[in-house]
Amino acid sequence: MTQSKQSILLVDGMALLFRAYYATAYGGYIRKTSTGTPTNAIYGFIRYFMDAIQKFEPSHVVCCWDMGSNTFRTEKFDGYKANRDSAPEDLVPQFSLIKEVVEAFGVPNIGLTGYEADDCIGTLARIYSESMSVYILTGDHDMLQLVSDQVNVIIMKKGHGNYALYSPDVLLEEKGLTPEQFIDLKGLMGDTADNYPGVKGIGEKTAIKLITEYGSVEGILDNMESLTKSVRSKIEAELDMLHLSRDLARIRCDVPITCDLDSCTWEVNTETVRSKFEELEFQSLMKLIG
Incomplete structure (x- = not known):
């Protein structure tokens, strides 16, 4: 067949x-x-x-x-x-x-x-x-x-x-993310298998919450004043690594x-x-x- x-x-x-x-x-x-x-x-x-x-x-x-x-x-x-x-x-x-x-x-x-x-x-x-x-x-x-x-x-x-x-429907239903947001997720949380760190101190749960709320890494960075002090300071300290990790994650x-x-x-x-x-x-x- x-x-x-x-x-x-x-x-x-x-x-x-x-x-x-x-x-x-x-x-x-x-x-x-x-x-x-x-x-x-x-x-x-x-x-x-x-x-x-x-x-x-x-x-x-x-x-x-x-x-x-x-x-x-x-x-x-x-x-x-x-x-x-x-x-x-x-x-x-x-x-x-x-x-x-x-x-x-x-x-x-x-x-x-x-x-x-x-x-x-x-x-x-x-x-x-x-x-x-x-x-x-x-x-x-x-x-x-x-x-x-x-x-x-x-x-x-x-x-x-x-x-x-x-x-796309299954990905959204199971992970709550679009394909593009999946790259942003890796930028924030890094990837232990590929050995790049993302933002130190931000794990999958926090990363998904941020992306769901603000749509993208750009959306998060545009709304830094809305973030908790702890999350904001982590992102500010690792801004270069955030962008680099996202770039490494992108196929x-x-x-x-x-x-x-x-x-x-x-x-x-x-x-x-x-x-x-x-x-x-x-x-x-x-x-x-x-």
């Missing part, structure tokens, strides 16, 4: 790969080929990937990747993601192999040095949403800022095949990349995929491609 309406699935490659790695590695067993190549993350990635395609039935698919840890964000702020550990040793050889697998499915791998996968996804979502529905598959809540009438964000939840699908949608729509039509050559699965000793996954 395929949708008559065209839609594109933009896959956050690293989000799926890391999730797949840790979902299996915590038990201590790492799946490997007979020659010793670790494949547990690739195996899990394919299962997540195929499950989402079967569930959301896109007519087109693209996979986006981070291209190294140095980006324009690390140039703006030394501490950006500086708290991240290096990738587990068993995962490193799977980075290049997974791209070969994605290619075997006939899906383009997109990434650009100096930008994150998020920025590539944001840019492609902007381009494709002019002519079709866009679905973004990720585990990263930062992507919620990209939600629009034409763009839905699929957040992978715990458990296989378990998703939360966000439209860029103007990255200089292109991906011709015809190149990402979901049309699997089963023989190509079968050959790659045989190479990786994924006999049990053959059923996914018929």
Whole structure:
């Protein structure tokens, strides 16, 4: 069954790969080929990937990747993601192999040095949403800022095949925020995962209250005299970091990349995929491609 309406699935490659790695590695067993190549993350990635395609039935698919840890964000702020550990040793050889697998499915791998996968996804979502529905598959809540009438964000939840699908209405109902306000929220409260602080002393609860009341960071700054003395002094002391944190949180949608729509039509050559699965000793996954 395929949708008559065209839609594109933009896959956050690293989000799926890391999730797949840790979902299996915590038990201590790492799946490997007979020659010793670790494949547990690739195996899990394919299962997540195929499950989402079967569930959301896109007519087109693209996979986006981070291209190294140095980006324009690390140039703006030394501490950006500086708290991240290096990738587990068993995962490193799977980075290049997974791209070969994605290619075997006939899906383009997109990434650009100096930008994150998020920025590539944001840019492609902007381009494709002019002519079709866009679905973004990720585990990263930062992507919620990209939600629009034409763009839905699929957040992978715990458990296989378990998703939360966000439209602007769902985002407003669940978080009480618009996509643009989601960026302001990160500016105020920061992001511990990405290691930027926002305004010290302002947590999620206070940040949401301020944004709900004043609409935006600009609205808050225009009404400083209405704030409590405590909140006002915190914002005044961290004004530069507030603006910097918001800038770091904003996904860029103007990255200089292109991906011709015809190149990402979901049309699997089963023989190509079968050959790659045989190479990786994924006999049990053959059923996914018929």
